[in-house]
Amino acid sequence: xxxxxxxxxxxxxxxxxxxxxxxxxxxxxxxxxxxxxxxxxxxxxxxxxxxxxxxxxxxxxxxxxxxxxxx
Amino acid sequence: xxxxxxxxxxxxxxxxxxxxxxxxxxxxxxxxxxxxxxxxxxxxxxxxxxxxxxxxxxxxxxxxxxxxxxxxxxxxxxxxxxxxxxxxxxxxxxxxxxxxxxxxxxxxxxxxxxxxxxxxxxxxxxxxxxxxxxxxxxxxxxxxxxxxxxxxxxxxxxxxxxxxxxxxxxxxxxxxxxxxxxxxxxxxxxxxxxxxxxxxxxxxxxxxxxxxxxxxxxxxxxxxxxxxxxxxxxxxxxxxxxxxxxxxxxxxxxxxxxxxxxxxxxxxxxxxxxxxxxxxxxxxxxxxxxxxxxxxxxxxxxxxxxxxxxxxxxxxxxxxxxxxxxxxxxxxxxxxxxxxxxxxxxxxxxxxxxxxxxxxxxxxxxxxxxxxxxxxxxxxxxxxxxxxxxxxxxxxxxxxxxxxxxxxxxxxxxxxxxxxxxxxxxxxxxxxxxxxxxxxxxxxxxxxxxxxxxxxxxxxxxxxxxxxxxxxxxxxxxxxxxxx
Numbered sequence: 001x002x003x004x005x006x007x008x009x010x011x012x013x014x015x016x017x018x019x020x021x022x023x024x025x026x027x028x029x030x031x032x033x034x035x036x037x038x039x040x041x042x043x044x045x046x047x048x049x050x051x052x053x054x055x056x057x058x059x060x061x062x063x064x065x066x067x068x069x070x071x
Numbered sequence: 072x073x074x075x076x077x078x079x080x081x082x083x084x085x086x087x088x089x090x091x092x093x094x095x096x097x098x099x100x101x102x103x104x105x106x107x108x109x110x111x112x113x114x115x116x117x118x119x120x121x122x123x124x125x126x127x128x129x130x131x132x133x134x135x136x137x138x139x140x141x142x143x144x145x146x147x148x149x150x151x152x153x154x155x156x157x158x159x160x161x162x163x164x165x166x167x168x169x170x171x172x173x174x175x176x177x178x179x180x181x182x183x184x185x186x187x188x189x190x191x192x193x194x195x196x197x198x199x200x201x202x203x204x205x206x207x208x209x210x211x212x213x214x215x216x217x218x219x220x221x222x223x224x225x226x227x228x229x230x231x232x233x234x235x236x237x238x239x240x241x242x243x244x245x246x247x248x249x250x251x252x253x254x255x256x257x258x259x260x261x262x263x264x265x266x267x268x269x270x271x272x273x274x275x276x277x278x279x280x281x282x283x284x285x286x287x288x289x290x291x292x293x294x295x296x297x298x299x300x301x302x303x304x305x306x307x308x309x310x311x312x313x314x315x316x317x318x319x320x321x322x323x324x325x326x327x328x329x330x331x332x333x334x335x336x337x338x339x340x341x342x343x344x345x346x347x348x349x350x351x352x353x354x355x356x357x358x359x360x361x362x363x364x365x366x367x368x369x370x371x372x373x374x375x376x377x378x379x380x381x382x383x384x385x386x387x388x389x390x391x392x393x394x395x396x397x398x399x400x401x402x403x404x405x406x407x408x409x410x411x412x413x414x415x416x417x418x419x420x421x422x423x424x425x426x427x428x429x430x431x432x433x434x435x436x437x438x439x440x441x442x443x444x445x446x447x448x449x450x451x452x453x454x455x456x457x458x459x460x461x462x463x464x465x466x467x468x469x470x471x472x473x474x475x476x477x478x479x480x481x482x483x484x485x486x487x488x489x490x491x492x493x494x495x496x497x498x499x500x501x502x503x504x505x506x507x508x509x510x511x512x513x514x515x516x517x518x519x520x521x522x523x524x525x526x527x528x529x530x531x532x533x534x535x536x537x538x539x540x541x542x543x544x545x546x547x548x549x550x551x552x553x554x555x
Contacts, residue, residue, distance in 0.1 A: 011117040012124075019110035028102040035093040036118055043122050050156045057152035065136055069129040070157075 010036050077326025078104040080290045084253055085111035091220045092118060112255075123163065123190040134164035142169070146176035155181060159188025162197060171200035179208035186213070187221055195228035203232040210237050214246055223253035226263070234266050244271075244278035252287035257294035264291075264299055276306040280314045285321040292337075293330035304334040308342030312349060319351040328364035336373035343380040353385060358392050366400045371407035375416045383423075390420035394428050402435055409443040414450035422459050433466035444471075445478045448486050457493035458500075464490075465503040472510035480516055484523035491527055494534075501538035509544040517551045524552070 007021060008014040010033060014021075020029060051070045055063050078086070085108045086100065092115070095103065103111055137145060149158045162170045162185065174182060174197060186194075186209065198206060206229065213222050229237070241247060251260055264272060279288020292303045307318070322331045335346065351357060365374040378389055394401050408417045424432060437443045451460040464475060479487035494500030508520055524532060539545040 010121065011114070012121060016113065016117045019106055020114060023106055023110075024099075024102050028099045031096055031099045032093075032103075035095065035099075036121075039093045039118070040121055040125075044125050046156060047125060047160070050154050054152045054154060054157055058148065062137075062148070062152075065133060069133045070126055 004030065004033060005037055007033050007036070010040065076101070076105060079108070080252075080286060080293065080327070080330060081108035082111065083286065084108070084290065085115065087253060088220055088223075088255075089115050089118075092122075119190070123160070123193075126160075127164070130160045131164040134161050137161070138166060138169050142173050143176060146173050149173065149177060150181055155184030156188045159185040160190075163190035163193040165197075167194075167196035167200055170194070170197045175201055175205050179205070179212050182209040183212035183216070183218075186225060187218075191224045191228075195225070198225055198228040198233075199230050201233070203230065203236040206230075206233040207236040207240050211240055214241055214243070217246075219246070219249040220253050222250045223255070226250055226254050227256040227259035229263075231262075231266055234263050238263075238267055238271065244275040245281075245284060247275055248279050248284055248287040248291065251294070252290045254294075260291060261295045261299055264295060264303070269302075272303065273306045276303055277310070280307070280310050280318070282317045282321055285318055286325060286327060289327055289330040289334065292334045300334070300337040301339070304338035305342065307334060308338040308346065312345060315346055316349050316351045319349055319357070323351075323357045323360055326364075328361050329368045329370060332361075332365060332368070332370045332374055335377060336370075340376070340380070343377055347377050347381045348385060353388065355388065355392060358389060359396065362389075362393055362396055362400065366396075366403055371404055372411040372413075375404070375408055375411060375413045378416050379419060386420055387423035390423045391428065393420070394424070394431055398431075398435070401432070402437060405435055405437045405443070409437065409446055412446075414447045415454050417447070418451055418454060418456045418459060421463065422456075429463060430466050433463050433471075438467060438471050439474065441474060441478060444474055445481075448475070448478055452486050452489045457489050458497050461490060461493055461497050461500055461503045464507060465499060467507075469510050472507045473512065476507050476511050476520070477513070477516055480519040480523070484519055487520065487523050488526070491523070491531060491535075495531065501534050502542060505535060505539045505542055505544055505548075509539070509542070509548060514551070521552045 007017040007029060011017055020032065024032065047070075051066065055067050055071060058066060082104055086095070086104060089095065089103075089111055103114075140148075153161065158181075162174065177185075182205070210222060238247065251263075254260055267275075276288055276292070279285060279291070288307070292300060292307065295303065307315075310318075318331065322328050335343070346352075352361075361374075365371045378386060381389065393404050405417060408414050421429070421432060438447075448460070451457055464472070467475060476487065479490060490504055494504045497503070508517075511517060511520070524535060527535075536545060539548050
C-alpha cells in the first residue's frame with residue numbers, strides 16, 4: 001500500500017493544483033494522486049535502471065562521467 | 072444530446088493524451104472531463120515537468136560533456152550503451168545542431184523508441200533540423216506501432232519537407248486523422264493542410280465520415296479557420312445523405328453540435344438543403360438538443376440561416392420546439408435574428424405557430440425595443456409578410472402598439488401604408504390597424520397617420536372609420552385625426 005503524497009507535492013506546488021483541488025472530489029483527488037505517483041515512480045525507476053545498465057556497458061571514461069552525474 | 076455529460080473535442084483529445092501517461096478510473100475520468108481541456112492540459116504539463124525534471128541537472132551536465140566526443144562514436148554508444156530512454160533525456164538537453172547530427176546516424180526504430188522519452192518542448196528544433204527521410208522513416212515505425220499520441224506530440228515541429236514526405240509515405244488516412252486529432256497546436260494543422268493537395272484532403276475528410284472517425288474529422292475541420300475550414304466543410308457537405316445522417320447522429324449522441332454548426336456556417340449554402348432535411352434531423356429530441364446547443368454555444372446566429380432551407384413541415388417542428396424550450400431560448404433566437412439580419416427566417420417560422428403560441432411570441436420583450444421592432448417591420452414589408460405581421464400586431468400590448476405605429480410612420484409612412492394595404496385582405500385587418508392607431512398618444516403621430524390615411528382610397532378610409540366606430544374608438548380618434 002503506497003503512502004499518499006499530496007497533489008501539490010507531486011506536481012511541484014499548490015499553484016499547479018488549483019483547479020484539481022477546487023473541483024475534484026476527495027476520492028478523485030486521491031485516485032489521481034496515486035496514479036501520478038505510480039507513473040512518476042515507474043519513470044524514475046526506469047531511468048535509474050537504464051543508468052545502471054548503461055554504466056556497465058560504457059567505456060571507462062564515460063562510465064565515470066555517467067556514474068558521477070546520473071547514478 | 073444524450074443525458075450523460077459529453078466533453079468537447081479538445082477535452083477528449085486532452086484526456087487521450089493524459090491516458091497515455093497515467094491510469095484513469097471511470098469516476099476520476101468523469102470528473103476530469105468536467106474540468107475542461109485547459110485544466111487537463113495544465114495537469115499533463117505539470118506531470119511532464121516532473122518526469123523530465125528528474126535528474127535534469129545530471130543530464131544537462133552530461134550533455135555538456137559528451138558534445139566533445141565524435142558524433143559517430145556517440146551514435147554508436149547511443150545504441151550499444153545508453154539506450155533509448157537515456158538518449159531521449161540527453162537529446163532534450165543537447166544543442167539541437169549536435170543532437171540532430173547524431174540522431175540522423177541512428178536507426179529509425181531507435182529514434183522512434185527515444186522519441187517517447189524526449190521532452191517535446193526541448194526537441195522541436197532537433198526534429199526541424201533532421202532530414203525529411205529520417206523523420207519519415209521513424210514516423211513509419213511509430214505508424215506501425217499505432218503510436219498516434221506520440222506522433223501528434225512532435226507533429227507541430229515537422230518541417231514542410233518532412234510533412235510532405237510523411238503524408239506521401241503514410242497511405243492510411245485514418246492514421247493521419249487520428250494524429251491530427253491529438254495534435255496540441257491546432258495552428259499547425261492549417262499549415263500542414265496547406266501542404267497537402269486537394270484530392271488527398273478530400274480523401275482524408277471522406278475517411279473521417281466513417282461513424283467512429285467523425286469526431287476526429289470534426290476536430291480537424293474545427294481546428295482550421297477561414298478559407299481552409301470552408302474547403303474542408305464543403306468536402307463534408309458533399310457526402311451522401313446516409314453518411315451525413317451518421318454525422319447528425321454522432322453529433323447528437325456525443326454532444327458534437329458546436330463543431331458541426333461551425334462547419335456548416337463555413338460551407339457553401341448549396342449543401343444546406345440536403346443536410347437540414349436529413350431524416351435524422353426530423354426527430355424532435357434531436358432537434359431539441361441542436362437548438363439547446365446553438366443557444367448554449369452562442370451559435371444561434373450561425374444556425375438561423377439553415378432554417379430557410381428546411382421543408383415546411385420541418386420548419387413547423389422547429390418553430391414549436393424553439394418556443395417549447397422556454398422564453399430564454401426564444402428571446403435569444405429573436406435577438407440572434409436581429410443581430411444577424413435574419414428576421415425573414417423568424418417570419419417563416421412564425422407562420423406555423425398556433426394561436427396560443429403566437430401570443431407567447433408577441434409577448435417577448437424584444438418587441439418593446441425600437442431597433443429590433445423596426446428591423447422586423449421592414450423585413451415583413453420587404454418579404455410580403457404584412458398579413459402575418461398584422462396577426463402578431465394585434466397581440467401586442469399598448470406600449471408595443473404605440474412603438475410599432477411610431478416606427479411604421481417613419482419615412483413617410485411606407486410601412487403603415489403596407490399595413491393598410493394588407494388590412495384589406497385580413498379578416499381582422501382594419502380592426503388591428505384601428506387598435507394600433509388608437510393606442511397612439513402623440514399628436515404628431517396622429518398627424519402623420521392622417522396624411523397616410525388621406526392617401527388611401529375612399530373605400531379604405533371608410534373601412535377604417537367603420538372599424539373604428541365598431542370598436543368604439545372613432546369618437547376619440549376623429550378629433551385627433553381632424554385636429555392633427
